[in-house]
Amino acid sequence: MTMTSAAIHEDMGTRIEEALRQRFVHHSAAAETYGSEFAALWRAAADHSLGGKLVRPRLLLDIHRALTLGDPSTLTPAAVEVAAHIELLHYAFLLHDDVIDGDLTRRKRPNLIGTLAAGTPAATEEGALHWARSSAILMGDLLLTAAVMGFARADVSADVRARLLDLVEETIVETVAGEHTDVALSHGIIAPDLTTILSMSVYKTATYSFSLPLRAAALLAGSSTSAERTLTSIGRHIGLAYQLQDDLLCVFGDHRSHGKDAYSDLREGKETAIIAYARSTGSWADIAPRFGSADLSLGDAEELRDLLRTCGAEAFVTDLVGDQLDAVHTLLADAQLTGEIGTDAAHTILSTVSRLEGRRA
Amino acid sequence: MTMTSAAIHEDMGTRIEEALRQRFVHHSAAAETYGSEFAALWRAAADHSLGGKLVRPRLLLDIHRALTLGDPSTLTPAAVEVAAHIELLHYAFLLHDDVIDGDLTRRKRPNLIGTLAAGTPAATEEGALHWARSSAILMGDLLLTAAVMGFARADVSADVRARLLDLVEETIVETVAGEHTDVALSHGIIAPDLTTILSMSVYKTATYSFSLPLRAAALLAGSSTSAERTLTSIGRHIGLAYQLQDDLLCVFGDHRSHGKDAYSDLREGKETAIIAYARSTGSWADIAPRFGSADLSLGDAEELRDLLRTCGAEAFVTDLVGDQLDAVHTLLADAQLTGEIGTDAAHTILSTVSRLEGRRA
Numbered sequence: 001m002t003m004t005s006a007a008i009h010e011d012m013g014t015r016i017e018e019a020l021r022q023r024f025v026h027h028s029a030a031a032e033t034y035g036s037e038f039a040a041l042w043r044a045a046a047d048h049s050l051g052g053k054l055v056r057p058r059l060l061l062d063i064h065r066a067l068t069l070g071d072p073s074t075l076t077p078a079a080v081e082v083a084a085h086i087e088l089l090h091y092a093f094l095l096h097d098d099v100i101d102g103d104l105t106r107r108k109r110p111n112l113i114g115t116l117a118a119g120t121p122a123a124t125e126e127g128a129l130h131w132a133r134s135s136a137i138l139m140g141d142l143l144l145t146a147a148v149m150g151f152a153r154a155d156v157s158a159d160v161r162a163r164l165l166d167l168v169e170e171t172i173v174e175t176v177a178g179e180h181t182d183v184a185l186s187h188g189i190i191a192p193d194l195t196t197i198l199s200m201s202v203y204k205t206a207t208y209s210f211s212l213p214l215r216a217a218a219l220l221a222g223s224s225t226s227a228e229r230t231l232t233s234i235g236r237h238i239g240l241a242y243q244l245q246d247d248l249l250c251v252f253g254d255h256r257s258h259g260k261d262a263y264s265d266l267r268e269g270k271e272t273a274i275i276a277y278a279r280s281t282g283s284w285a286d287i288a289p290r291f292g293s294a295d296l297s298l299g300d301a302e303e304l305r306d307l308l309r310t311c312g313a314e315a316f317v318t319d320l321v322g323d324q325l326d327a328v329h330t331l332l333a334d335a336q337l338t339g340e341i342g343t344d345a346a347h348t349i350l351s352t353v354s355r356l357e358g359r360r361a
Numbered sequence: 362m363t364m365t366s367a368a369i370h371e372d373m374g375t376r377i378e379e380a381l382r383q384r385f386v387h388h389s390a391a392a393e394t395y396g397s398e399f400a401a402l403w404r405a406a407a408d409h410s411l412g413g414k415l416v417r418p419r420l421l422l423d424i425h426r427a428l429t430l431g432d433p434s435t436l437t438p439a440a441v442e443v444a445a446h447i448e449l450l451h452y453a454f455l456l457h458d459d460v461i462d463g464d465l466t467r468r469k470r471p472n473l474i475g476t477l478a479a480g481t482p483a484a485t486e487e488g489a490l491h492w493a494r495s496s497a498i499l500m501g502d503l504l505l506t507a508a509v510m511g512f513a514r515a516d517v518s519a520d521v522r523a524r525l526l527d528l529v530e531e532t533i534v535e536t537v538a539g540e541h542t543d544v545a546l547s548h549g550i551i552a553p554d555l556t557t558i559l560s561m562s563v564y565k566t567a568t569y570s571f572s573l574p575l576r577a578a579a580l581l582a583g584s585s586t587s588a589e590r591t592l593t594s595i596g597r598h599i600g601l602a603y604q605l606q607d608d609l610l611c612v613f614g615d616h617r618s619h620g621k622d623a624y625s626d627l628r629e630g631k632e633t634a635i636i637a638y639a640r641s642t643g644s645w646a647d648i649a650p651r652f653g654s655a656d657l658s659l660g661d662a663e664e665l666r667d668l669l670r671t672c673g674a675e676a677f678v679t680d681l682v683g684d685q686l687d688a689v690h691t692l693l694a695d696a697q698l699t700g701e702i703g704t705d706a707a708h709t710i711l712s713t714v715s716r717l718e719g720r721r722a
Contacts, residue, residue: 027534034538034564035557037545096502100495122548134461134544137498138537141457144502145509145533152513152526165513172506173388176499177395183495184398187483196396203395 016057019084020050023146041116045139048112049091056090057083059352060213063231066344067221078155079220082164085150086213089168092143093175093208095136100183108261112136144172156220163219171212178204185271192271192279198240198320201273206239214349227340234331234349241324241356244317247272251305252314263301267294273320274313283311328353377418380445381411384507402477406500409473410452417451418444420713421574424592427705428582439516440581443525446511447574450529453504454536454569456497461544469622473497505533517581524580532573539565546632553632553640559601559681562634567600575710588701595692595710602685602717605678608633612666613675624662628655634681635674644672689714 024046031039060083095112097103104114116132117125151168154161181200184190214231223231247265251274255262265272269292278284287307290300308314332349335341385407392400421444456473458464465475477493478486512529515522542561545551575592584592608626612635616623626633630653639645648668651661669675693710696702 038538131548148509177399
């Protein structure tokens, strides 16, 4: 029996969710030993973690299936496990990111910290926040550990496991380096030039969100080292395109549809590629005084948006996105010519890219 | 050629330090790729981490040697590696602990956060602290990852490695649960009764500081499961004794000799076994109003100390320490009778205990 593409996609989502749910059930049960507060923390983490779009694990399984030309029944449990643990790694990064950024919401709803702070019987608001942030640091540690454990325990050959361990370690170091650079940028400790901002974006987001699932899929499918290298580059380009697209949406997008806080990057003074370009133009003198004001009015924000448009920053970053997508197409075409990557895998990657292009509207 | 006990001890210390130094050199070199700030963070972490007393890795190697009856030349590189990675885990816990506790010093010198905050070009003091704390969260993540990797890559049989992974995961979960309980206690979210405080101490400190090295040594030496279980219990009792002894020293000790801030626990309102006992006595009404005052004068602190002495808290906790040590002696005697633990290993454990007894003065 063959399954339709949509049915396969749904089946994979179900299997990943099931694997994730099992992890949380296991940890929540083990947590009971340590008292009700610790068990409650695990349950809250599960509530906030489950129900996401599972972009990263789905990408791994889609590419793995394409690389092995298998139907979903041949999907190895090891691939599902590794995919689920990449999602746990994602949650771990989000938690420590939210602590560092002082965020209490994510996509307009309370994040784990916001929920814990609101529900705590701590005496003061400061105490409630400290309790919530400390809990988030600790839950991040637990999820980070769980994620690495998933790689260390993967039911694959010793050689593949050793390479998976190298991959996840390299990924964590690079992601943390990207986050560290982001914090340094936010304090003016390093200069916000375009090159720094672009590599920070690759390190902080693209590497773990795109290169990691692609490379893990290649490793688990027994692909060649050169195919893995090509997928690493492809992942970086797709990830950077996603991040730049996110930056564009926040400033120039339709805020009713993309679910983010309108102009939040401008209020927070976030150093993006848009801003790096604008700094090099004559319009910066008009933008600078209001950039990073927490109480920026809607009118002021719209004026900044218009300035960023007329100074050429929007067009520049839109072109950068195009460059990334062109690079993906070129890498894929070359890899198909040499037979490094098959038609199915190329098709799967291109459909990920086209979902990205759909977000441009 | 046989080595004296002191020479063996020194040789082990050198080998652990060398293994740790190599880890930091490796990571610092890899960090250069991500810019000078990230490389500087690794160097600062190395400065703050190296040069410690290496209590945990030394305990592992001492017991491992005793269990295998080997001379130091038979010391497996795997044991040295696992020992060094236990020290990295210790640093990771300390860093996140310091972030959560808001500490800028450790043993009267600036900790990593204090050093980074003092050296940063961030514009405001608040900015400098945020930069330093964010860096410490991120370095903790890196060291936690590195520690788990050390277990995952141990050069031992697949079976021993699987058991080492279970051990380190269990240890991390338990330690984090202990820290979480400690934070909950500090906010009055859970009641500070004696049972909670004693199990918190075991979870937060004893498990990773004593049970982990003892159990890892047993696993690496191929000891029986029952020997491992006995060593787990012994580790908990020794660790709890150490923690209680620390609590006693902070309030009743000679502050010129133990290197801690005099009465800091009383100023911070730390929920210890001493305080849990005092709460149950008539003296609590006199202690409570001043307990946890950040600006407690030396005179007031000394008065609290005297109240804690006369109400019986000092004697009660001193007895608790004695109970822990008695339990160790009983467990060891039984294990020697059944042959579960040999004379050498028992002797090594007793010398650890006697170093603890030396701290009572």
